[in-house]
Amino acid sequence: MNAVSFSEHAFSVEWGPLEASKFNTLLHAFSEAKKAVLVDENTQEYCLEFLLTSFEALADAEVIVLPAGEQSKVLEICAQVWETLTEAGFGRHDLLINLGGGMVTDLGGFAASIFKRGITFINIPTSLLAIVDASIGGKTGINFASYKNQIGTFSEPKATFIDLRFLSTLPHVEWKNGFAELLKHALIADPDLWLKLTACQEISEELNQQMIRRGVEIKQEVVLADPLEKGKRKVLNFGHTIGHAIESYYLHSDTPVSHGHAVAIGLLLESHLSMTLSSLNQNEFLAIERAIKKHFTLQIPRDINAIWELMQQDKKNQNNEVRICLLSRIGVCQHDQKLAFEDFERVYNTYLV
DSSP states (O other), X not given: OEEEEETTEEEEEEESOGGGSTHHHHHHHTTTSOEEEEEEHHHHHHTHHHHHHHOGGGTTOEEEEEOSSGGGOSHHHHHHHHHHHHHTTOOTTOEEEEEESHHHHHHHHHHHHHGGGOOEEEEEEOSHHIIIIITSSSEEEEEXXXXXXXXXXXXXXXXXXXXXXXXXXXXXXXXXXXXXXXXXXXXXXXXXXXXXXXXXXXXXXXXXXXHHHHHHHHHHHHHHHOTTOSSGGGGGGTTHHHHXXXXXXXXXXXXXXXXXXXXXXXXXXXXXXXHHHSOOOHHHHHHHHHHHHHHOOOOOOSOHHHHHHHHTTOTTOBTTBOEEEEEEETTEEEEEEEOOHHHHHHHHGGGOO
């Protein structure tokens, strides 16, 4: 198992078939503990049976099923998880296993970090988004009052087990969801990965384990340098200031926008801002624009004031000023850059049709 130091503790990420990993060894370390498996309706259907039948230690595990979708990442659903754990008599030395995509690992990690001031949890990400982003790095959280990830903690899982076989269960939209985060990782840190990703025509067919692993490594490297997001880790939010605002805007609409789709739009607009406010050159920007438009449609709200208002709630802001990340060039990103409404408006209006 690849142990990686994090804050005062350690987290580990292990790759490969789950039954050949140290997952079973870890379960036996909790042989006297109660165990619960948190899933949503999708992982209940496609992944849960494999987990329960492959590991005898989970024969009596409590199974908690959440409604699928970002709309479930809220306090009310989290309270239901706590209620189930309470009724089952869970204590501080028991174990929660998060089996699912980003919503499950975000909410499950948050629920575990708060319940009885913290119980142990493990992440088994089943979506590309969760593998390359949500399940790595110790950020947990839920949405609140229509704002994305407004409530959360820094709490690392005991371990994260990455078994790429789960990706075979994903619809095309979920591949695109995770692909947006991989593009972000490449843009902020690795021009070579960027070239490999942008060469992909069909994401689910051409994206390989090497590219996915490199994306995870980039996030790990950044997190290790700044576990609690005091400085450098903020570059992982490139594309997310605008992206989260767009995702929040559509959160309760009849046509919600997925996290990856919203981030892709954020990457495009924040890259454009990087060209106008930083040193990103036009050729690199045009390459970014082509890559985003090749895989994503631009579902951009016309209500620019509503988007700006949502951006003003962003966690990275300081002194009542909107702060974003800007590219100096592909592979180099600066954080804590001030953004004035006039500059945002000028770029945003470029994409309204």
